Amino acid sequence: MSADHLPEHPEFLWRNPDPKKSYDAVIVGGGGHGLATAYFLAKNHGMRNIAILEKGWLAGGNMARNTTIIRSNYLWDESAAIYEHSLKLWEILPEELDYDFLFSQRGVMNLAHTLGDVRESMRRVGANQLNGVDAEWLDPKQVKELCPILNINDNIRYPVMGATYQPRAGIAKHDHVAWAFARKCDEMGVDIIQNCEVTGFIKDGNKVTGVKTTRGNINTEKVGLCAAGHTSVLAEMAGFRIPIQSHPLQALVSELHEPVHPTVVMSNHVHVYVSQAHKGELVMGAGVDSYNGYGQRGSFHVIEEQMAAAVELFPIFARAHVLRTWGGIVDTTMDASPIVGTTPVENMFVNCGWGTGGFKGTPAAGLTFAHTIATGSPHTLNKPFGMDRFETGHLIDEHGAAAVAH
Amino acid sequence: MWLLEKQYFLMQKGRAEMGNTAQNTEVLALRRSPAHHLWTDFTVGSVAGERGVTLREVPFQRMVGIRVDPTSEVGTRIGELTGGLPLNSGDVTTGESGAAVLWLAPDEFLVVAPDDGEPGPSALVTSLLEALGDGAGQVIDLSSNRTTFELSGPSARAVLEKSCAADLHPRTIAAGTAITTEINKIPTVLFKSADETFQLFPRSSFADYLGRWLLDGMVEFAAEGTSWP
Amino acid sequence: MLLFTCPNCGPRNETEFHYGGQAHVAYPESPGELSDREWAEYLFYRENTKGLFAERWVHSAGCRKWFNMVRDTVSYEVKAVYRIGELQPETLERIASATEPEQAQPLAPAQANPTTASEGV
Ligand SMILES: Cc1cc2nc3c(=O)[nH]c(=O)nc-3n(C[C@H](O)[C@H](O)[C@H](O)COP(=O)(O)OP(=O)(O)OC[C@H]3O[C@@H](n4cnc5c(N)ncnc54)[C@H](O)[C@@H]3O)c2cc1C
Ligand SMILES: [Zn+2]
Numbered sequence: 009m010s011a012d013h014l015p016e017h018p019e020f021l022w023r024n025p026d027p028k029k030s031y032d033a034v035i036v037g038g039g040g041h042g043l044a045t046a047y048f049l050a051k052n053h054g055m056r057n058i059a060i061l062e063k064g065w066l067a068g069g070n071m072a073r074n075t076t077i078i079r080s081n082y083l084w085d086e087s088a089a090i091y092e093h094s095l096k097l098w099e100i101l102p103e104e105l106d107y108d109f110l111f112s113q114r115g116v117m118n119l120a121h122t123l124g125d126v127r128e129s130m131r132r133v134g135a136n137q138l139n140g141v142d143a144e145w146l147d148p149k150q151v152k153e154l155c156p157i158l159n160i161n162d163n164i165r166y167p168v169m170g171a172t173y174q175p176r177a178g179i180a181k182h183d184h185v186a187w188a189f190a191r192k193c194d195e196m197g198v199d200i201i202q203n204c205e206v207t208g209f210i211k212d213g214n215k216v217t218g219v220k221t222t223r224g225n226i227n228t229e230k231v232g233l234c235a236a237g238h239t240s241v242l243a244e245m246a247g248f249r250i251p252i253q254s255h256p257l258q259a260l261v262s263e264l265h266e267p268v269h270p271t272v273v274m275s276n277h278v279h280v281y282v283s284q285a286h287k288g289e290l291v292m293g294a295g296v297d298s299y300n301g302y303g304q305r306g307s308f309h310v311i312e313e314q315m316a317a318a319v320e321l322f323p324i325f326a327r328a329h330v331l332r333t334w335g336g337i338v339d340t341t342m343d344a345s346p347i348v349g350t351t352p353v354e355n356m357f358v359n360c361g362w363g364t365g366g367f368k369g370t371p372a373a374g375l376t377f378a379h380t381i382a383t384g385s386p387h388t389l390n391k392p393f394g395m396d397r398f399e400t401g402h403l404i405d406e407h408g409a410a411a412v413a414h
Numbered sequence: 415m416w417l418l419e420k421q422y423f424l425m426q427k428g429r430a431e432m433g434n435t436a437q438n439t440e441v442l443a444l445r446r447s448p449a450h451h452l453w454t455d456f457t458v459g460s461v462a463g464e465r466g467v468t469l470r471e472v473p474f475q476r477m478v479g480i481r482v483d484p485t486s487e488v489g490t491r492i493g494e495l496t497g498g499l500p501l502n503s504g505d506v507t508t509g510e511s512g513a514a515v516l517w518l519a520p521d522e523f524l525v526v527a528p529d530d531g532e533p534g535p536s537a538l539v540t541s542l543l544e545a546l547g548d549g550a551g552q553v554i555d556l557s558s559n560r561t562t563f564e565l566s567g568p569s570a571r572a573v574l575e576k577s578c579a580a581d582l583h584p585r586t587i588a589a590g591t592a593i594t595t596e597i598n599k600i601p602t603v604l605f606k607s608a609d610e611t612f613q614l615f616p617r618s619s620f621a622d623y624l625g626r627w628l629l630d631g632m633v634e635f636a637a638e639g640t641s642w643p
Numbered sequence: 644m645l646l647f648t649c650p651n652c653g654p655r656n657e658t659e660f661h662y663g664g665q666a667h668v669a670y671p672e673s674p675g676e677l678s679d680r681e682w683a684e685y686l687f688y689r690e691n692t693k694g695l696f697a698e699r700w701v702h703s704a705g706c707r708k709w710f711n712m713v714r715d716t717v718s719y720e721v722k723a724v725y726r727i728g729e730l731q732p733e734t735l736e737r738i739a740s741a742t743e744p745e746q747a748q749p750l751a752p753a754q755a756n757p758t759t760a761s762e763g764v
Contacts, residue, residue, distance in 0.1 A: 238693070240691035240692075240693070241693050249684075249688050250688075250691075251683075251687040251688045251689075252691060253664070253689060253691050254691055254693075254716075298661065298662040299662045299698070299714070299716075299719075300664075300691060300692075300696060300698070300716050301716050301717075301719065302693045302716050302717045303716070303717055303718065303719055307644050307645060307657055308644050309644055309657070309658050342686075342687045398683040398686075398687045398688075399679045399680055399682075399683040400679070503651055503652040503653060503705075503706070518706065519651065519705075519706035519707060519708055520651060520706070520708070522706075522707075579644075579655070579656035579658070579659075580655060580656070581654070593652065593705075594652070594704070594705045594706065595655065595659065595704065595705065596656075596658065596659055596704045599658070601704050
């Protein structure tokens with residue numbers, strides 16, 4: 009096939025500038041969180057002389073590897089507040105960014121398979137409702153009405169005993185979200201610099217004054233780390249420790265199918281979550297691989313187990329094929345909640361620890377982290393998520409709501 | 415308090431009854447092994463011939479768990495009864511009693527002997543307990559903890575290899591070797607007792623599942639000249 | 644699927660093992676004297692090395708014993724396997740190249756943890 013027959017290359021949505029000598033702020037990491045942070049720095053805080061430095065290509069990390077589930081039905085007040093704010097931002101962002109990134113509020117179900125699950129789920133529904141998060145408890149019949157292909161019979165190892173349901177939750181197209189933010193950032197003057205790896209920091213005493221990169225040194229007033237799985241590596245360069253562990257997290261897609269799966273179904277107990285993307289592929293994920301890993305790949309038995317769980321819940325999937333599997337590097341914390349705040353280094357800020365579930369948090373992470381960088385102190389929403397909580401003991405344990413990822 | 419006393423009373427009563435041979439014989443007759451209900455399926459599912467593979471349950475084997483440092487004095491004492499204690503993974507020793515002693519870990523061993531029809535502690539357990547004395551370690555009758563499946567025949571290894579990731583090639587696992595591993599995620603002790611015979615010791619609660627799983631793996635060998643039934 | 648070599652049982656599938664995180668983290672010598680910061684470090688802070696990482700594994704479906712392993716967290720290649728209580732090969736090398744070569748022996752389990760309470764957390 010000659011080049012004449014190829015579709016026309018789409019227009020570039022952002023420039024590819026060379027790095028300037030200095031910026032007012034530098035964001036390390038061109039994933040969703042880095043892009044959203046730069047967007048809100050420019051939009052809410054009028055900071056336009058800023059750059060996003062990305063060692064690979066835009067959204068080449070977890071941003072375009074995730075399974076795109078967006079929801080806010082977390083247990084604790086602090087989490088409900090930040091994730092619900094995020095969901096409200098998702099609801100207005102397509103218009104604000106002037107980009108239809110296929111945000112689809114098709115609802116998310118979290119299945120319960122044991123009496124323990126049922127009790128925990130009902131407790132979470134209660135907590136959600138008190139926090140103004142739309143949440144309902146569904147019995148198996150209602151589950152079946154919303155998702156007819158689900159097997160609610162008693163003849164499986166872990167029968168469906170009900171589900172929590174958040175109607176406003178859903179999915180979006182992750183790469184388009186990145187492009188939407190990137191285009192707006194670029195329009196507001198933000199330099200998005202790809203193939204630019206940060207290799208060290210320039211400090212004056214305990215104050216950061218610049219970054220060393222594979223494209224030269226860059227002076228900056230402030231640095232915001234948005235490097236997800238690589239945050240520990242950067243923190244070490246900067247001279248502080250951060251309580252996260254990086255793990256491989258895998259996902260897979262099937263070939264394209266007619267629409268069969270109208271909502272999003274997650275099961276912490278049998279370890280799988282599934283939705284059907286707009287094009288028609290079944291998108292599936294599960295828990296992390298147990299070991300620490302920076303390899304962007306995991307072991308096949310993890311994939312095998314999640315498919316076994318999926319086929320038991322959705323017998324119709326037995327006829328589908330795996331098209332592709334892949335992995336990202338997720339930054340997990342001991343309480344399954346993110347870290348967004350200041351660091352021991354002056355003028356350096358960190359946003360990480362979103363682990364297996366930070367896609368949904370992209371807008372709120374951007375909003376609150378931008379506030380933290382611009383003003384030097386946290387927004388009310390991210391105040392509880394500082395690193396100091398590991399010393400004060402004010403952990404925000406979301407293992408129940410976040411344990412199987414997503 | 416009342417409950418405790420009552421339990422104690424029942425225990426004593428039970429002990430007294432254990433001594434009653436007539437009743438013990440009755441109890442023996444009432445025993446059901448964990449894969450008892452699969453007996454017919456095993457018989458029907460077994461395959462004769464060149465690609466044959468046979469599955470059967472060997473019920474009620476006597477099993478004793480030993481935990482002891484094999485190089486200690488008490489380890490030596492116990493070893494005198496068991497033909498020594500195995501020192502490495504895979505090793506199996508056999509004492510005069512004919513019981514096989516399998517290596518489970520550097521300080522953990524499993525004694526396996528055929529059903530002796532004894533209702534109470536067998537002579538084997540008693541003698542091992544005596545050898546242990548008050549030395550550091552443990553001797554416990556674990557007879558009903560696991561059951562035994564015997565998978566034998568020219569295709570026995572092929573059936574296992576479908577779902578056991580450990581290397582079962584004879585260069586690694588010769589006859590007389592035992593390892594602890596997983597068969598389709600089921601924790602199982604695997605003892606290759608002869609060239610084409612594997613004894614599998616799953617915990618009793620897994621017997622039904624493992625039994626059916628192995629049967630499923632045997633189906634293809636029943637069909638002549640094809641790998642699908 | 645990774646293949647690990649248990650020091651007791653030899654090579655087995657990854658599924659027979661469970662992960663135990665960073666190795667050589669010593670329990671604090673005087674827990675009562677730790678500051679909140681030190682407690683936080685002991686409880687919640689672990690190395691998250693990109694590259695060679697000393698970590699613990701247990702052969703849960705085999706001999707059920709814990710052991711240590713040095714693994715590359717990028718390539719996942721296993722570089723060394725050694726028993727609980729033994730020094731990390733890298734530490735051994737460092738000691739070996741230092742002035743007192745007679746120390747380059749694995750220590751008895753009770754003394755073997757190479758990290759002190761304050762550096763090992
Ligand atoms: C398989 C999978 C499924 C997931 N499913 C969901 C889901 O359904 N819902 C949900 O909410 N979340 C999900 N997540 C989590 C979510 O993807 C992440 O929490 C989120 O993407 C992290 O933020 P980010 O987009 O900024 O990260 P990333 O896209 O990883 O961005 C970090 C960037 O930093 C760059 N970087 C690193 N080091 C340097 C350096 N030294 N110099 C310059 N740049 C550097 C990296 O190249 C990378 O592009 C999933 C993750 C994975 C892997
Ligand atoms: Zn082992």
